[in-house]
Amino acid sequence: MIELVGLTKRYGDKLAVDRLTFTVRPGIVTGFLGPNGAGKSTTMRMMLDLDNPTAGDVRIDGKHYRQLHEPLKHIGALLDAKAMHGGRSAYNHLLCLAQSNGIPTSRVSEVLDTVGLSSVAKKRSKGFSLGMGQRLGIAGALLGDPEILMFDEPVNGLDPEGIHWIRHLMKNLAAQGRTVFVSSHLMSEMALTADHLVVIGQGKLMADTSMSEFIAQNSRSYVRVRTPDHERMREALSEAGYSALVAVDGALEVDRADPAQLGELAARHQVVLHELSPQRASLEEAFMQLTAESVEYHAHSGPTGAHPLVPGAPYGGPLPGGPQAQPVPPGAAVPPGVVPPGVVPPGPPGSAMPPSAPPMPPGGGQVPPGGGYPPPGYPQQGPDSPPGQPGQPGQPGPGQQGGQSGGWGADWQRKKGS
Numbered sequence: 001m002i003e004l005v006g007l008t009k010r011y012g013d014k015l016a017v018d019r020l021t022f023t024v025r026p027g028i029v030t031g032f033l034g035p036n037g038a039g040k041s042t043t044m045r046m047m048l049d050l051d052n053p054t055a056g057d058v059r060i061d062g063k064h065y066r067q068l069h070e071p072l073k074h075i076g077a078l079l080d081a082k083a084m085h086g087g088r089s090a091y092n093h094l095l096c097l098a099q100s101n102g103i104p105t106s107r108v109s110e111v112l113d114t115v116g117l118s119s120v121a122k123k124r125s126k127g128f129s130l131g132m133g134q135r136l137g138i139a140g141a142l143l144g145d146p147e148i149l150m151f152d153e154p155v156n157g158l159d160p161e162g163i164h165w166i167r168h169l170m171k172n173l174a175a176q177g178r179t180v181f182v183s184s185h186l187m188s189e190m191a192l193t194a195d196h197l198v199v200i201g202q203g204k205l206m207a208d209t210s211m212s213e214f215i216a217q218n219s220r221s222y223v224r225v226r227t228p229d230h231e232r233m234r235e236a237l238s239e240a241g242y243s244a245l246v247a248v249d250g251a252l253e254v255d256r257a258d259p260a261q262l263g264e265l266a267a268r269h270q271v272v273l274h275e276l277s278p279q280r281a282s283l284e285e286a287f288m289q290l291t292a293e294s295v296e297y298h299a300h301s302g303p304t305g306a307h308p309l310v311p312g313a314p315y316g317g318p319l320p321g322g323p324q325a326q327p328v329p330p331g332a333a334v335p336p337g338v339v340p341p342g343v344v345p346p347g348p349p350g351s352a353m354p355p356s357a358p359p360m361p362p363g364g365g366q367v368p369p370g371g372g373y374p375p376p377g378y379p380q381q382g383p384d385s386p387p388g389q390p391g392q393p394g395q396p397g398p399g400q401q402g403g404q405s406g407g408w409g410a411d412w413q414r415k416k417g418s
């Protein structure tokens with residue numbers, strides 16, 4: 001368990017982390033989200049005692065990091081996969097960490113096997129691809145068999161198979177009762193991995209909730225109804241007191257509706273249905289909706305640039321945080337060729353279906369991952385030499401204690417190229 005109380009970090013005029021209070025619990029994967037510069041890495045660094053808080057407190061299993069006896073048995077972290085001595089082989093890099101932490105040598109081969117790097121164990125890490133470096137960093141985090149694991153952008157650079165693997169690794173670690181805290185800008189991946197979310201913006205806590213609640217609270221859910229009997233369905237909906245939007249393709253989007261009840265309503269009015277599907281926004285859409293006003297770094301899109309869309313909004317939709325579609329009162333005039341956003345008025349029999357429009361462009365873009373920091377105690381310099389002895393100057397710093405070997409479920413172990 002990781003507990004933060006009023007954790008604050010100021011760099012000069014910049015308030016990077018602003019009174020964060022939340023708890024990361026065991027047995028689930030907790031996603032840590034926020035726009036670029038929100039303070040995620042700074043928060044993680046303070047958790048690992050790599051940065052001193054300006055105010056507040058963070059505790060690992062009830063203790064400050066520096067108070068932990070053999071901290072690598074408690075917490076393993078991947079903060080920046082590049083922060084390792086590139087002249088050292090993967091094996092020697094891990095052996096160095098293991099020896100200086102009292103971890104059995106056999107554990108090195110074990111974690112190399114787990115992350116799929118056994119075949120390149122003797123190769124120097126400076127020749128590693130980004131994804132291989134990530135795997136080596138993950139191996140380092142797993143080395144001490146800790147109860148708490150923290151990953152900053154772990155899927156950065158991983159191929160699809162690697163992404164699939166790390167997703168299952170994190171889920172399995174959580175299923176074993178461990179605390180798993182992971183930051184990522186890849187919302188689709190986070191949606192598949194995390195059970196719980198902590199979201200920050202400009203250093204402040206914006207959400208601390210389950211994945212499903214987060215999406216429900218920050219997006220619109222509706223039922224999409226497509227029918228050739230458009231007018232009759234509009235009338236039926238209006239009579240029954242439902243509010244609906246007309247989508248660009250002419251489908252009706254009925255807010256706060258139960259698909260079963262809409263199906264029965266359609267049956268009572270002898271309306272043929274071609275589609276009746278509940279819709280829920282993606283995590284990405286909900287995230288952008290919540291954090292729109294706390295995004296500090298915006299890209300400029302030119303006249304042809306796409307902008308993020310609010311789920312289900314017609315005609316391209318408003319920007320997140322911008323004006324929302326307003327219901328159109330029954331009987332309101334609608335310019336020709338324009339489909340009004342709003343309550344569907346009961347149209348006169350035979351009135352025209354809304355014109356179809358090209359599909360919406362996908363909303364938003366992938367936010368590039370930010371920089372990281374050296375993980376605790378990674379050796380920084382020196383040739384590819386046998387690792388030093390425990391406690392040797394220049395060797396691993398905070399959190400470099402012994403670990404215990406074994407304990408990794410075979411079901412998620414992955415072997416690549418070995």
Ligand SMILES: Nc1ncnc2c1ncn2[C@@H]1O[C@H](COP(=O)(O)OP(=O)(O)OP(=O)(O)O)[C@@H](O)[C@H]1O
Nearest residue numbers: 011016034035036037038039040041042369370371
């Ligand atoms: N050592 C430092 N000195 C001064 N400012 C810093 C330092 N480290 C971070 N900052 C600032 O603190 C803020 C938070 O940075 P941080 O790297 O924690 O954000 P982040 O959420 O991890 O961003 P990203 O998603 O882009 O990686 C930023 O404005 C950053 O410029």
